[in-house]
Amino acid sequence: MKVAVLGTGGGARAHIAKLVELGHEVHVGTRDPQATLARTEPDMMGTPPFKQFLADHPGIELHTFGDAAAASDGLVINGIDGHNAVAALSAIADRLAGKTLIDYAVPYIYNPDIERPWPTPWGVNPILDPCDSDSLGEQIQRALPRTKVVKAFVTQEQATVVDPQAIGGGDHTMFVAGEDDDTKQQVTDLLKEYGWTDVLDLGSLIAARAMEMYAHMHGAIGIALGFGTHFGIKVVR
Numbered sequence: 679m680k681v682a683v684l685g686t687g688g689g690a691r692a693h694i695a696k697l698v699e700l701g702h703e704v705h706v707g708t709r710d711p712q713a714t715l716a717r718t719e720p721d722m723m724g725t726p727p728f729k730q731f732l733a734d735h736p737g738i739e740l741h742t743f744g745d746a747a748a749a750s751d752g753l754v755i756n757g758i759d760g761h762n763a764v765a766a767l768s769a770i771a772d773r774l775a776g777k778t779l780i781d782y783a784v785p786y787i788y789n790p791d792i793e794r795p796w797p798t799p800w801g802v803n804p805i806l807d808p809c810d811s812d813s814l815g816e817q818i819q820r821a822l823p824r825t826k827v828v829k830a831f832v833t834q835e836q837a838t839v840v841d842p843q844a845i846g847g848g849d850h851t852m853f854v855a856g857e858d859d860d861t862k863q864q865v866t867d868l869l870k871e872y873g874w875t876d877v878l879d880l881g882s883l884i885a886a887r888a889m890e891m892y893a894h895m896h897g898a899i900g901i902a903l904g905f906g907t908h909f910g911i912k913v914v915r
C-alpha cells in the first residue's frame with residue numbers, strides 16, 4: 679500500500695518505521711519539509727531531529743501534509759498534535775477526500791494557566807478539550823465529511839501500537855471506532871499486520887470520547903507503575 683503518515687513526532691515515527699518494515703510505501707507529511715529538515719535540536723519531548731530519523735530509515739518521502747495525503751492510495755494516519763489537528767486537516771480536506779483517516783491524536787492543551795494540579799513529576803496535567811460531550815475524532819469527521827475517520831491506537835503506548843508482542847506476549851486489546859464497517863475492517867487489517875489479535879470495535883465514532891478520555895487513566899497507570907514501565911490494557915471477557 680501507499681500509506682501517508684501526517685506528522686513527524688514520536689507516534690508518527692513508530693508507524694513510519696513499522697510500515698516501511700512491512701514493505702509499504704510511506705509518504706510522510708509535515709508543515710514545511712525544508713524547515714523540518716533544517717532542525718538540528720531535539721523537540722521539547724527530547725525527540726531527535728527528523729533528519730536523523732530519515733537517515734536511519736532510508737526510502738521515506740517527506741512532503742507537505744497535503745502532498746503526503748494525495749500520495750496515499752487510500753490509508754492516511756493522522757499524527758498531527760491534537761490541538762492543531764482540525765485546522766491542519768481542514769486545510770487539506772480536498773486531498774483527503776475519499777480516503778480513510780486513522781486518528782490517534784489526544785486533544786491535550788498544554789497551557790500553564792489552565793493545566794490542573796496532578797501528581798506528575800512536573801506537578802500538573804494538561805486538560806482535554808474537547809472532552810465528554812464531544813471528541814477530537816468527531817470534530818475531525820465533521821470537518822472532513824468526504825473522508826472516513828476511524829479512531830484507533832490512542833489507548834496504547836506508541837511503541838506497543840506497532841509491536842503488541844513487546845508486552846504480555848501480545849495478549850491485550852486494541853480499540854477501533856468509526857461510522858463505516860468496511861473502513862474499520864481496513865484499519866483492523868492493518869492492526870493484524872502490526873500483530874494485534876484482539877481488536878474490539880467500539881461502534882460509532884462517539885466512542886472516541888471514551889478513548890480520548892482514557893488518556894488521563896493511561897497517565898495515572900503510568901505514574902503508579904513508574905515512568906518507563908511498559909504496559910497495555912486487556913478487556914477480559
Ligand SMILES: NC(=O)c1ccc[n+]([C@@H]2O[C@H](COP(=O)([O-])OP(=O)(O)OC[C@H]3O[C@@H](n4cnc5c(N)ncnc54)[C@H](OP(=O)(O)O)[C@@H]3O)[C@@H](O)[C@H]2O)c1
Pocket residue numbers: 684685686687688689690691707708709710714757758759760761762766782783784785786830831832833834835836839
Ligand atoms: N499511542 C498513541 O496513540 C499516542 C502516543 C503518543 C501520542 N499520541 C497523541 O498523538 C498526537 C501526535 O503525537 P506525536 O507524539 O506523534 O506528535 P506531536 O509531537 O504531538 O506532534 C507533532 C506533529 O504535529 C505537527 N504540528 C505541531 N504544531 C502544529 C501546528 N500549529 N499546525 C500544524 N501542525 C502542527 C508537527 O508538524 P511538523 O512536522 O511541521 O513539526 C508534527 O508533525 C498527539 O495528540 C499525542 O498526544 C498518541
